[in-house]
Amino acid sequence: MGDLxxxxxxxxxxxxxxxxxxxxxxxxxxxxxxxxxxLPVVSSENLLEEKVVxxxxxxxxxxxxxxxxxxxILAGLRNLLGGEVSAFETLLDRARREAILRLKEKAxxxxxxxxxxxxxxxxxxxxxxxxxxxGTAVYYKK
Amino acid sequence: xxxxxxxxxxxxxxxxxxxxxxFFELVIKILGFILVIYVLLGFAVDYITPRISTNTERKxxxxxxxxxxxxxxxxxxxxxxxxxxxxIEKSQGLPPFTYxxxxxxxxxxxxxxxxxxxxxxxxxxxxxVDSKNALAMVLAHELGHFYHRxxxxxxxxxxxxxxxxxxxxGSDSSVSRVVTNAVTNAExxxxxxxxxxADLYALDLLNKTYGGVAGATDFFEKMARKxxxxxxxxxxxxxxxxxxxxxxxxxxxxxxxxxxxxxxxLAVEIKEDFLKNN
Numbered sequence: 001m002g003d004l005x006x007x008x009x010x011x012x013x014x015x016x017x018x019x020x021x022x023x024x025x026x027x028x029x030x031x032x033x034x035x036x037x038x039l040p041v042v043s044s045e046n047l048l049e050e051k052v053v054x055x056x057x058x059x060x061x062x063x064x065x066x067x068x069x070x071x072x073i074l075a076g077l078r079n080l081l082g083g084e085v086s087a088f089e090t091l092l093d094r095a096r097r098e099a100i101l102r103l104k105e106k107a108x109x110x111x112x113x114x115x116x117x118x119x120x121x122x123x124x125x126x127x128x129x130x131x132x133x134x135g136t137a138v139y140y141k142k
Numbered sequence: 143x144x145x146x147x148x149x150x151x152x153x154x155x156x157x158x159x160x161x162x163x164x165f166f167e168l169v170i171k172i173l174g175f176i177l178v179i180y181v182l183l184g185f186a187v188d189y190i191t192p193r194i195s196t197n198t199e200r201k202x203x204x205x206x207x208x209x210x211x212x213x214x215x216x217x218x219x220x221x222x223x224x225x226x227x228x229x230i231e232k233s234q235g236l237p238p239f240t241y242x243x244x245x246x247x248x249x250x251x252x253x254x255x256x257x258x259x260x261x262x263x264x265x266x267x268x269x270x271v272d273s274k275n276a277l278a279m280v281l282a283h284e285l286g287h288f289y290h291r292x293x294x295x296x297x298x299x300x301x302x303x304x305x306x307x308x309x310x311x312g313s314d315s316s317v318s319r320v321v322t323n324a325v326t327n328a329e330x331x332x333x334x335x336x337x338x339x340a341d342l343y344a345l346d347l348l349n350k351t352y353g354g355v356a357g358a359t360d361f362f363e364k365m366a367r368k369x370x371x372x373x374x375x376x377x378x379x380x381x382x383x384x385x386x387x388x389x390x391x392x393x394x395x396x397x398x399x400x401x402x403x404x405x406x407x408l409a410v411e412i413k414e415d416f417l418k419n420n
Contacts, residue, residue: 086157
């Protein structure tokens with residue numbers, strides 16, 4: 001019985017704290033995305049318009065986001081029956097957007113970021129995931 | 143080509159389903175699945191139990207006795223064994239095992255019948271019995287379980303269930319522990335009917351062995367008094383002593399016209415050994 005109560009408390013705490021943290025993170029992501037909206041990031045390898053390039057350099061951003069207990073249990077249950085693991089969707093979405101935002105922050109003053117690549121890997125057994133975004137920041141000759 | 147910045151309006155990468163709804167749906171589905179297996183397993187165990195040969199059970203029993211076997215048997219064990227042997231001599235229809243009783247240090251007041259003729263008496267139980275007859279009643283009750291082969295049924299389902307949960311979640315996970323506890327509780331509640339049947343078997347055997355049924359309800363009455371306080375937690379107890387069992391025993395004494403007879407005190411050295419054990 002004690003074990004069951006312990007499990008329910010962990011799931012409950014995981015859910016409430018996890019939801020709060022996620023809400024806060026999404027708010028910050030949306031704000032920064034609006035702020036950096038002027039800077040285009042594309043997967044194209046070439047410039048989209050004829051411009052004289054002054055400088056081009058590698059920029060990258062990475063983010064590691066961890067799951068909460070509620071999401072781990074939910075994903076664990078999903079593993080038993082199969083289907084879409086929607087519990088981890090927000091986790092990866094946050095990591096991906098955060099990594100691209102960090103890449104943009106690193107490319108301060110650039111006119112465009114070309115050749116964007118996004119990679120992901122699992123960091124630990126507990127369900128943290130890392131997303132690495134990298135690309136080429138291009139500065140036009142003014 | 144001109145770049146026009148546009149913000150995200152909606153996010154297709156995130157399913158619109160509610161995580162909480164998803165969670166409860168999954169839990170209900172999995173519990174339902176487990177319940178179906180549990181019921182099917184019950185039938186399977188009922189089918190298999192009478193078909194397990196005494197030879198197979200003896201082999202299984204060795205797994206258990208290896209856990210309790212010590213080089214030297216304590217005074218208490220020897221005395222308990224003597225009482226057990228007296229009972230077995232008068233008994234009928236027991237499977238042909240070498241019955242052996244072990245005393246295990248534990249705080250729970252309980253005794254267990256394990257496959258292959260192994261009986262384990264937990265040391266806390268020894269503190270609660272006042273006479274040889276009461277102790278014999280407890281041992282005879284366990285023999286009743288052997289007579290009906292109840293323990294195989296209970297153990298069978300728990301064992302298979304534990305196997306399933308440990309395969310799914312790993313034997314060390316908290317989920318497995320929860321499942322094990324839940325299974326054990328459910329199993330014990332299931333076996334209340336079997337407990338009563340074992341009580342009645344014990345009563346007959348006690349009468350046959352000592353020519354009377356003095357002390358038959360002593361231990362149960364003592365436990366019932368103690369458990370009054372804890373009646374809320376009743377369903378969680380691994381072994382329980384409800385008043386209905388005492389009533390059933392008393393009714394049966396009247397029905398069969400058993401005489402009470404004399405209570406035999408416990409030998410002094412057992413008492414001392416019991417105290418040492420506690």
